[in-house]
Amino acid sequence: MSNDIPVKQIDPSSEPSNNKSKPETVDLYASREKIYVKEVKGFFQKIRNVSLTLLMGMYFLFVWLTLDGQPLIHFDLPAREFHLYGVTFFPKDFFLLSGMLIISAFGLFFITTLFGRVWCGYTCPQTVWTFIFMWIEEKVEGSRNKRIKLDKAPNSSEKVIKKTIKHGLWLFLALATGLTFVGYFYPIRELIVDIFILDANGWAYFWVGFFTIATYLNAGWMREQVCLYMCPYARFQSVMFDPNTKIVSYDPNRGEPRGGRKKSVDPAEAGLGDCIDCGLCVQVCPTGIDIRDGLQYECIGCALCIDACDDVMEKMNYPKGLIRYTTENELEGKPSKLLRPRTFGYGAVLALMIGAIIFTIATRVPAQLDILRDRGALFSFNGEGRVENSYTVKIQNMSEIPHTFNLAVEGMDDIRILTTTTVVVNSGENRTLPTVVDVPPESITDTNSTIRFYAVSKTDPSLSLETESRFVGPRPRQ
Ligand code: SF4
Ligand code: SF4
Incomplete structure (x- = not known):
């Protein structure tokens, strides 16, 4: 389809019936002109080199690191567990991850208000990968002038060799990027082996391929087009200036x-x-x-x-x-202020959010006890003439180590648990335990009494869980 829209020029002074002017075409789209970036050295380029090295190093290294036997950063989607720097998050902790994202957003607003688009210039993955791809291009094809000349030159063996090496290196880096990204979701050691012996699942191939192609196109071909036309941040950041x-x-x-x-x-x-x-x-x-x-x-x-x-x-x-x-x-020769209402506002929200997240993580109990009273039967009498209630006990271990819990119940005279009272719950496990509790009839003072279940870890006695439930019995004897 043509991008040319015919525009008819109308001379207001002329009679409409006499208007013989020919339609003109105006091209509303400018085709992209390739940008040949000249290499430059200097103070800010040195800062960027440090930040690129650090960020790339962290990206490619962290996926291999473990802490106390757990991956340092791993998003285990099938198990619905997220391992972040030694802390395991479960779906119920999702608000913490949301909080971290909100902190990142406010951190970005805060920095942008103070120093403009430093995020874009030094740390954005699009910039980081584009600069590395440009560096490869410079090393293979030479300086700006040589690259312009090479692109204008007719095909030759030198041109084909240089282009092949450049695209080969770009694709290699893009593949390493894709594998590493998927490695944050799929154990990286298994992924590398499975991919190359053709034993990985279809989704692993799909996502590795997707991120390889996306990296190659974004950093190799599209470059500034991503910043200009695809990045939403570029569009709204000016409101923070x-x-x-x-x-x-x-x-x-x-x-x-x-x-x-x-x-x-x-x-x-x-x-x-x-x-x-x-x-x-x-x-x-x-x-x-x-x-x-x-x-x-x-x-x-x-x-x-x-x-x-x-x-x-x-x-x-x-x-x-x-x-x-x-x-x-x-x-304009006017004084500049670093601290102003806007920076105070963003700074205050940021400090509050960081404080709240630190407090929540520091006081987070790494296990949870839930009791569900079986609704099938209100109560029954057992062979000893005692009144029984049945429950489902659920213990979720959100810590990095297995725990052995002792289960106890209190709240009525001579109340006891008839079923097992010791349970081992592995890290990340959610154990379900059918549990029966009984009391002698003379302990019953109400048809519906409050009782409390306790689960104390033998592994770490400071980890003590408790929750309330109900015990249903017959009318008390007069
Ligand atoms: S001297 Fe002028 S044209 Fe040259 S780099 Fe500085 S601002 Fe740009
Ligand atoms: S993107 Fe902005 S800061 Fe970077 S070279 Fe161009 S004008 Fe300068």
């Missing part, structure tokens, strides 16, 4: 009027600003924008243009910082 937010900005007061000159020329005498219009800040930009046009939603705050411009300023013997992290207020 205010005139005090530190963002990557060009200082037009210092830079304009821009223009080329020799190093020996005094810009003041030549009537020029400090921008020598070299265009390096545009050539290094991974989203292909010109930061001198002002704040743009395409800017991911990567600061590559700062490094490039600082390098130029150094060579020209001008002060650095023509492009820098600064605030709108600073650029």
Whole structure:
């Protein structure tokens, strides 16, 4: 289907019947121009290299680590258990995971209000993987100019070899990424073996394939298109900016009027600003924008243009910082405030949420006791003439170790448990125990009495569970 929409130009002064103008076509879509990012070195690039190494290292390493015999991070969907840094979460703990997600969101808002899109520029997986893919491209195909030349050149053995190596390395990294991602849900050691001996289940192949292709396309081909057209955060983050937010900005007061000159020329005498219009800040930009046009939603705050411009300023013997992290207020010569109502608001919510989650996890009882009274029979008399009630006892062990629990009941004279009172519950297990309780008839003072069940761990006596239930009996004897 064509993207061209015919537009008829109408001259209002002419008679409609006499209008002979031909329809014109206006192309509403601009095709993507490939961005050839120039390599740059500098302070912010060093910071990013550290953050990339750390994040990639954590991503590929943590999936292999264990703590007390449990995986450090593992989402065991069939068992509905989530292992996170030595704590096991069950579906009933889902509010904790939701709380952590809310904390992450507020953390992001807080940081964005203070420092703009630092998340996008330094830690977002799309940026991290794209930078690694760009680094591979640079190493295989050479510098920006060489890559442009290579792409324009007709097919040759050199071109085919370089492209094959580049795509091979991209696919290898994408496959390692896909395997690792699925390894957080499927034991990684088994996954690697099962995948390569063709013994994994169909879903494992599907998800490994899906994440391999997604990584290859997003970081290799789509790159800035993901940030520009697919990422919702890019669209709404500007509402978190205010005139005090530190963002990557060009200082037009210092830079304009821009223009080329020799190093020996005094810009003041030549009537020029400090921008020598070299265009390096545009050539290094991974989203292909010109930061001198002002704040743009395409800017991911990567600061590559700062490094490039600082390098130029150094060579020209001008002060650095023509492009820098600064605030709108600073650029207008007004004072900037780090602490302001918005940062206090986000900070307070963040601190409260973190406090609440820490308190909840610290006071979380790693086991749960539930008692269900059997509704089939109200009560019965056993061979000893005592009154019996039946229950289903459920003990869930949410700790990392097995526990042996002693079961007891209190609340009526001479009440006792007739069935087993010792139960071993493994880590993550939910044990169900049919239990019978009886009392002598003379202990019954009401047809419906309150009793309490206790389950005390022999493994860790500080772990003591209790819950209330009812004992139903005949009318008490007068
Ligand atoms: S890198 Fe600096 S000097 Fe060069 S065009 Fe950009 S702002 Fe101007
Ligand atoms: S303008 Fe480009 S290079 Fe500069 S911070 Fe924004 S995205 Fe990075």
